[in-house]
Amino acid sequence: MTQLSMAQALNAALRDAVKDDDRVVILGEDVGALGGVFRITDGIAADFGDDRCFDTPLAESGIVGFAVGMAMGGFRPVVELQFDAFAYPAFEQITSHVAKMRNRTRGAVALPMVIRIPYAGGIGGVEHHCDSSEAFYTHTPGLRVVTPGSAQDAYDLLRDAIDSADPVVFMEPKNRYWTKESVSFSRDSAPMDQAVVRRPGRDVTLIAYGPMVATALETAEAATAEGWDVEVVDLRSLSPFDDVTVSASVRRTGRAVVVHEAAGFGGYGAEIVARVTEQCFHYLHAPVLRVTGLDIPYPPPKLERHQLPHVDRILDTIARLQWQDQPVVASA
Amino acid sequence: MVVAMPRKNPAELLPSATPVRFVAEDASAVDEHDGYAEPPGDRLRKAYRLMVIGRRFDTQATALTKQGRLAVYPSSSGQEACQIGCAMALGPADWLFPTYRDSVALVARGVAAPEVLTLLRGDAHCGYDPAAVRVAPQCTPLATQTLHATGLAYALRRRGEDAVVMALAGDGATSEGDFHEALNFAAVCDAPVVFFVQNNGYAISVPLEKQTAAPALAYKGIGYGVRSEQVDGNDAVAVLSVLDAAVAYARAGHGPVLVEAHTYRIDAHTNADDASRYRDPAEVQRWRAADPVRRLEKHLLERELLSAEEVERFRADAEQYAADVRAALNTEPSLDPLSLFDNVYARPTRLLTAQRAQVAAELKEES
Ligand SMILES: Cc1ncc(C[n+]2csc(CCOP(=O)(O)OP(=O)(O)O)c2C)c(N)n1
Numbered sequence: 001m002t003q004l005s006m007a008q009a010l011n012a013a014l015r016d017a018v019k020d021d022d023r024v025v026i027l028g029e030d031v032g033a034l035g036g037v038f039r040i041t042d043g044i045a046a047d048f049g050d051d052r053c054f055d056t057p058l059a060e061s062g063i064v065g066f067a068v069g070m071a072m073g074g075f076r077p078v079v080e081l082q083f084d085a086f087a088y089p090a091f092e093q094i095t096s097h098v099a100k101m102r103n104r105t106r107g108a109v110a111l112p113m114v115i116r117i118p119y120a121g122g123i124g125g126v127e128h129h130c131d132s133s134e135a136f137y138t139h140t141p142g143l144r145v146v147t148p149g150s151a152q153d154a155y156d157l158l159r160d161a162i163d164s165a166d167p168v169v170f171m172e173p174k175n176r177y178w179t180k181e182s183v184s185f186s187r188d189s190a191p192m193d194q195a196v197v198r199r200p201g202r203d204v205t206l207i208a209y210g211p212m213v214a215t216a217l218e219t220a221e222a223a224t225a226e227g228w229d230v231e232v233v234d235l236r237s238l239s240p241f242d243d244v245t246v247s248a249s250v251r252r253t254g255r256a257v258v259v260h261e262a263a264g265f266g267g268y269g270a271e272i273v274a275r276v277t278e279q280c281f282h283y284l285h286a287p288v289l290r291v292t293g294l295d296i297p298y299p300p301p302k303l304e305r306h307q308l309p310h311v312d313r314i315l316d317t318i319a320r321l322q323w324q325d326q327p328v329v330a331s332a
Numbered sequence: 333m334v335v336a337m338p339r340k341n342p343a344e345l346l347p348s349a350t351p352v353r354f355v356a357e358d359a360s361a362v363d364e365h366d367g368y369a370e371p372p373g374d375r376l377r378k379a380y381r382l383m384v385i386g387r388r389f390d391t392q393a394t395a396l397t398k399q400g401r402l403a404v405y406p407s408s409s410g411q412e413a414c415q416i417g418c419a420m421a422l423g424p425a426d427w428l429f430p431t432y433r434d435s436v437a438l439v440a441r442g443v444a445a446p447e448v449l450t451l452l453r454g455d456a457h458c459g460y461d462p463a464a465v466r467v468a469p470q471c472t473p474l475a476t477q478t479l480h481a482t483g484l485a486y487a488l489r490r491r492g493e494d495a496v497v498m499a500l501a502g503d504g505a506t507s508e509g510d511f512h513e514a515l516n517f518a519a520v521c522d523a524p525v526v527f528f529v530q531n532n533g534y535a536i537s538v539p540l541e542k543q544t545a546a547p548a549l550a551y552k553g554i555g556y557g558v559r560s561e562q563v564d565g566n567d568a569v570a571v572l573s574v575l576d577a578a579v580a581y582a583r584a585g586h587g588p589v590l591v592e593a594h595t596y597r598i599d600a601h602t603n604a605d606d607a608s609r610y611r612d613p614a615e616v617q618r619w620r621a622a623d624p625v626r627r628l629e630k631h632l633l634e635r636e637l638l639s640a641e642e643v644e645r646f647r648a649d650a651e652q653y654a655a656d657v658r659a660a661l662n663t664e665p666s667l668d669p670l671s672l673f674d675n676v677y678a679r680p681t682r683l684l685t686a687q688r689a690q691v692a693a694e695l696k697e698e699s
Pocket of ligand 1: 029058060082086089433472473474501502503504505506532534535597601
């Protein structure tokens with residue numbers, strides 16, 4: 001076990017993957033000499049050569065489309081897109097080609113590739129640097145979408161993602177990059193598409209992922225003061241979604257709250273609520289509620305604390321689970 | 333759409349073989365200007381004054397990041413000839429489409445410094461009214477604004493206005509698909525837009541040779557039918573002359589122009605970047621010797637288009653300007669969190685009204 005930040009754990013995963021498999025190549029903007037703007041690829045080009053880790057021209061659609069061709073040619077590309085909102089120029093390639101190639105070719109062409117996207121806020125970034133764009137990708141059949149909530153998971157999930165036979169959108173919560181934890185490289189974690197109960201509890205299940213796992217755990221601690229015993233489930237994989245682990249938890253507790261940073265309306269949380277409701281209806285004592293980002297464009301840094309779900313908002317929502325019927329609220 | 337004027341002869345589109353230049357690095361006059369006209373002396377003096385103020389603004393903004401007053405600042409130190417040139421080439425009815433790097437251009441265009449810095453301070457996404465100052469919001473996603481600039485140029489022309497739009501982009505941004513689509517649209521619909529590429533050598537850490545294999549970025553125009561030119565971006569006389577000509581060309585209805593300025597980013601990409609990881613300090617030293625502000629100063633002094641007293645006076649103006657910027661930024665503006673719900677839609681939706689009430693209740697609890 002070594003103390004590593006999530007950024008360092010990701011770096012270790014990339015290094016180990018490059019070492020273990022000649023087909024693995026890393027490409028993107030500034031991933032070479034600079035080591036990426038978040039230093040995730042730090043030193044890899046220097047240590048393994050710039051045919052294993054290289055800077056591309058500045059063109060996201062080009063990077064992903066080029067990686068599609070490399071994957072067709074027998075490589076396993078790991079692509080870095082610099083920030084969430086700068087992945088959008090590549091959206092066409094990701095949704096129309098990365099996601100569909102296996103299906104379009106009736107199984108003849110697979111695209112084992114990883115698209116790494118630093119996402120979400122809480123770092124004081126200016127415009128276009130803090131989007132939570134996971135719903136765009138989870139809404140796209142053919143993609144796997146995963147997001148680690150801890151340094152250990154960052155290592156394990158990234159190794160699994162690179163080994164995956166299908167393309168993986170790997171979403172990295174940037175506000176967690178610098179948090180240190182002890183990390184083992186034994187790879188004995190849960191498989192990539194399995195959710196994990198991070199903290200057992202009896203009264204209510206908090207369902208969280210990525211940047212919100214830490215917030216959910218903090219909330220669970222705070223909730224003990226109110227006499228609530230809160231269970232926290234870390235989804236890890238957003239697509240496919242692990243109904244089994246999540247539903248088992250909600251059936252035990254009878255109450256659930258989904259937490260994410262992205263805007264709520266039409267968001268990923270709506271999918272979870274629907275699925276949990278479908279699977280656990282007779283076990284529920286209250287509707288499944290959501291705590292999400294506000295339905296506004298991501299705010300400027302000075303005001304972002306109002307956007308992000310925080311412990312108090314989650315506790316207030318848990319309190320509302322002592323459900324009483326309320327008037328129907330029309331929205332939108 | 334307006335049908336494009338046929339451009340039959342590719343040679344007419346080609347940039348000059350070497351960057352257009354009036355003033356050598358040692359400030360002596362050179363004749364590498366391919367028939368471009370030299371701007372009049374008072375215009376050059378004005379450019380010099382704006383460059384001195386622009387340089388001081390830039391160092392002030394960088395200092396403010398160190399004091400935590402600005403979240404981030406992308407310096408354009410070394411690029412002053414370009415920053416001032418693009419602002420000066422435009423008339424009041426023309427539009428500028430800048431990037432995050434172009435704060436000095438905004439200052440030169442007359443946007444108040446605190447309004448320019450609102451974005452980088454983290455208070456709001458845009459600190460000024462674009463329509464009032466004819467400056468689009470500073471654009472962070474690369475090259476996306478080049479298409480907006482093209483569409484606006486086309487729209488203004490269709491409405492019978494003879495305004496020109498200047499779209500700024502870096503060398504890295506010329507690799508983005510949007511940049512190429514903008515050149516193509518502009519040429520096909522004869523839009524009066526000037527694409528001004530500040531080739532400062534690097535896109536964050538990636539040097540030009542990893543960005544393109546073209547002989548110069550200016551050559552990217554020809555394939556689209558766009559008249560192209562390249563200029564020494566550290567020679568303010570040349571930049572002004574070429575941009576004046578480009579704007580006049582577009583205004584006269586001949587269609588778009590692409591101008592590439594060869595320049596250099598003296599500081600790191602932003603205050604958060606570590607440039608020593610990817611570039612040699614000796615290279616930076618070499619470019620310091622090509623400093624555009626000192627070069628113009630020396631040139632104008634030698635030709636007696638500028639006096640030593642004026643140099644002193646402009647420096648004092650710049651100090652005063654920086655002091656005003658400091659004072660303005662040293663007060664913490666009060667931001668209303670409830671304004672987050674304004675301007676998402678023309679009229680607030682019920683969903684937003686409900687969320688506004690929730691945040692209002694939280695704020696009340698906090699206070
Ligand atoms: C679409 C997009 N991709 C990536 C980025 C991240 N990014 C910000 S600045 C930059 C380099 C831009 O270089 P260049 O166009 O040469 O302009 P310069 O910063 O040198 O002025 C990158 C990659 C971005 N802003 N937008």
